[in-house]
Amino acid sequence: MQTYSLPQTNPDSVALLQITDTHLFADEAGSLLGVVTKDSFHAVLDAVDAAARPFDAIVATGDISQDHSRVSYQYFAGGIARWPQPCFWLPGNHDFQPSMQSVLPSAQIKSCEQVLAGDYWQVILLDSQVPGVPHGELSEAQLTMLDQALAAYPDRHALVLLHHHPLDAGSTWLDQHQLHNSDAFWQVIGKYPKVSTILCGHIHQELDRTYRGVRVLATPSTCIQFLPDSNDFALDKISPGWRYLELTRDGQLNTAVSRLQGNCFTPEFDAVGY
Numbered sequence: 629m630q631t632y633s634l635p636q637t638n639p640d641s642v643a644l645l646q647i648t649d650t651h652l653f654a655d656e657a658g659s660l661l662g663v664v665t666k667d668s669f670h671a672v673l674d675a676v677d678a679a680a681r682p683f684d685a686i687v688a689t690g691d692i693s694q695d696h697s698r699v700s701y702q703y704f705a706g707g708i709a710r711w712p713q714p715c716f717w718l719p720g721n722h723d724f725q726p727s728m729q730s731v732l733p734s735a736q737i738k739s740c741e742q743v744l745a746g747d748y749w750q751v752i753l754l755d756s757q758v759p760g761v762p763h764g765e766l767s768e769a770q771l772t773m774l775d776q777a778l779a780a781y782p783d784r785h786a787l788v789l790l791h792h793h794p795l796d797a798g799s800t801w802l803d804q805h806q807l808h809n810s811d812a813f814w815q816v817i818g819k820y821p822k823v824s825t826i827l828c829g830h831i832h833q834e835l836d837r838t839y840r841g842v843r844v845l846a847t848p849s850t851c852i853q854f855l856p857d858s859n860d861f862a863l864d865k866i867s868p869g870w871r872y873l874e875l876t877r878d879g880q881l882n883t884a885v886s887r888l889q890g891n892c893f894t895p896e897f898d899a900v901g902y
């Protein structure tokens with residue numbers, strides 16, 4: 629298991645910025661249902677700068693690329709290079725891991741499995757990708773890694789990151805693409821009372837729910853948004869977003885989603901999929 633120690637700069641908490649589902653292309657003009665994803669990614673980066681809210685690290689929870697190209701990953705790396713903080717990333721269903729790895733080694737981007745975040749928390753990063761299909765699944769090796777990471781630091785509060793949502797989010801078309809072996813996942817999680825929160829991407833919408841006694845969060849994409857509680861594929865009119873998380877020394881997790889102002893990056897609302 630690859631473990632990274634993130635020093636605690638504030639004695640009371642560790643702050644994270646989550647960016648997810650950027651769906652970048654090599655082509656400058658590459659668009660997903662009418663949204664030029666490089667432009668919406670950049671608008672988010674600029675808005676994070678403007679907000680000037682401090683964070684100790686960036687977490688990127690998958691679907692970084694839409695076209696599998698090395699250039700798309702280089703573009704992501706170039707975008708976040710405006711900040712000195714480390715970035716921890718994991719793959720989503722659209723990622724192509726050989727291209728993803730091609731920007732590594734990077735002084736900033738880490739593809740580790742465990743982050744010892746300050747003195748009181750650990751963050752575990754899972755790979756739920758099944759190459760070639762939209763749904764997720766955790767291999768035996770990933771489940772064992774999760775178990776071992778949690779067992780190794782029983783006193784640390786835990787935040788678990790994976791791309792796919794491990795529960796029904798409420799949209800039939802999207803829930804078929806959730807984590808398929810979620811029972812096995814929840815069995816491991818259930819052994820460890822220090823697991824506070826699960827954090828996902830994939831569903832391109834905000835979610836904050838308690839499931840089996842654990843908080844489950846999902847975060848808007850930096851590009852297109854899916855309409856919540858829709859049986860069929862449908863896009864939302866709400867703007868792209870990102871999330872801040874604050875992990876406090878007493879085990880609280882404070883979090884908020886931010887979005888771009890105004891109705892910007894409007895997609896093709898009559899689209900039926902991609």
Ligand SMILES: Nc1ncnc2c1ncn2[C@@H]1O[C@@H]2COP(=O)(O)O[C@H]2[C@H]1O
Pocket residue numbers: 649691721722762801802805830831861900901902
């Ligand atoms: N109309 C649709 N019905 C079912 N799945 C879809 C549809 N359109 C796109 N998808 C897939 O569902 C995925 C959900 O989010 P992704 O960004 O992973 O990429 C999406 C596609 O792989």
Ligand SMILES: [Fe+2]
Pocket residue numbers: 649691720721722829830831
């Ligand atoms: Fe996805």
